[in-house]
Amino acid sequence: MSDAPVDAVVAPRVTPVTSEFDRDTAVRAREPGVYEARLSPGWAIGKALNGGYLLSVLARALGEALPHQDPFTISAHYLTATVAGPAVIRTDTARTGRTVSTGSAGLFQADGNGGETERIRVLATYGDLAGLSDDVRTSAEPPAITPLEKCFRPTDHPDGTQSVPEMARRLDLRIDPGTSGWALGAPSHRGEMRGWFALADGREPDPLSLLTAVDALPPTGFELGLTGWLPTVELTVHVRARPAPGPLRVSVTTRNLAGGYLEEDAEVWDSADRLVAQSRQLART
Template sequence: MAQASIASIGDSEFDRDTAVTARAEGVYETRLASGWTIMNVVNGGYLLAVIGRALGDALPHSDPFAVSAHYLTPSTPGPAVIRTEAVRTGRTLSTGQASLYQTAEDGTEVERIRVVASYGDLDALSDDIRTAAKPPEMPPLERCISTADGPTPPGDFSMIDRLALRLDPATVGWAVGAPSGRGEMRAWFAFGDGRDADPLSLLLAVDALPPTAFELGLKGWTPTVELTAHVRCRPAPGPLRVALTTRNLAGGFLEEDAEIWDSADRLVTQSRQLARVPRE
């Protein structure tokens, strides 16, 4: 195993900021970048991508298929250690687990997130598709609203500067004080520096949009408790369409279901997360 930064597909900001360095068998060091925060807390999708890169190096297979994460304590920008373990390795699938740790001010090591994931080879999958799923109905990219020009989510949302998001106008009522109440968020997703999406970046994309809680009339940080993502195929080049929906808010928690479609109209990723309702 190389004792250097893991090779990535390019020198994009995302690749640099998700780089990990192998220090021992199954142990990686990384630095969580300050540019991927929401309300001064590191974004959950970015964390998933960082850990996903380490697992892709530690396991015999490199493509994430199913990734399930439990967020234990809020992560902050700065140094972190990822410890991985191969649970099972097979011919077509490998399963591993990983935890990311940071050192607290008192010197103790704190576990931030724990992940169990299955990896394989997306290029080896069958092309047989039988689905009732359809791409989300949303305006073409040029008729959607760029987050570079507004609307700006309340509070610190620095990761928007890393992305080229274009929001469906039907899901931005929250920005003008008129949320729809439907619990929906849709957008075109791309990286600001033009990097094309790959399987690893899909783990970021499922958690990159403003939360559906905004369209439910809620404001503030919506912390993720658990997130599971299924990567179904390698995305074609070009912007992605991301659709989020929430059907049930109860007991101070809500679910957020995500579908990601690529430029070839293929459903490339699905996810569900459980999140806490914002405390205003």
């Protein structure tokens, strides 16, 4: 049975700013469907802002604009490099129903000539994760990851925290030694990356932070022997459940590098051994 369209006036949601992540992904309504954001340099890798962080900002705006709050599936195309500072997000509601709603959003920044440049364009379907059935039939299994206390922190770099990406200071990442050979000059060439993900200030995971988690680990290209960060062309995330409290396990793999592009498939598992998010992105070398 398809959803019948419904018309409703939805009061703006108020998101309490309780953590650095909430503060840095906050949006403010300028007018119906249009939101202002101030993108934080704290989520940069080199000069570029992380694609997962930016997706979380856009997802928060869509969660304000649509009658449903949780992203079920969200796809982003990264058009031009996004920089820290002010941005405008313009949303458009394509359809609303009883159980799901669909909309799009674009993130724009000033171009320095009195105009605007679109940086990212998103299409997403939202619903209520709490209302989903608890029937799970899966052949997927949690990844085998070294215990958290035996994994490497990016901030353990021998040259100090100034030698790690700015974003690493926002996160409590622990990289599995089995996928850390690249850091020692001995990549495995298997195209795998595994690790534990949490926010450094202790904020518990939620659907929005899952969008950051899928893009937070070092690129699998490092374990293929590549150097340098790989810009994201497109990223699609499926959020499957609200995560339980505690650190998340993230596994990312790539099977095909060709023509200067590679795919990365990510799975995110919560502390209750549930597969809470899946993603695929296309990145260029």
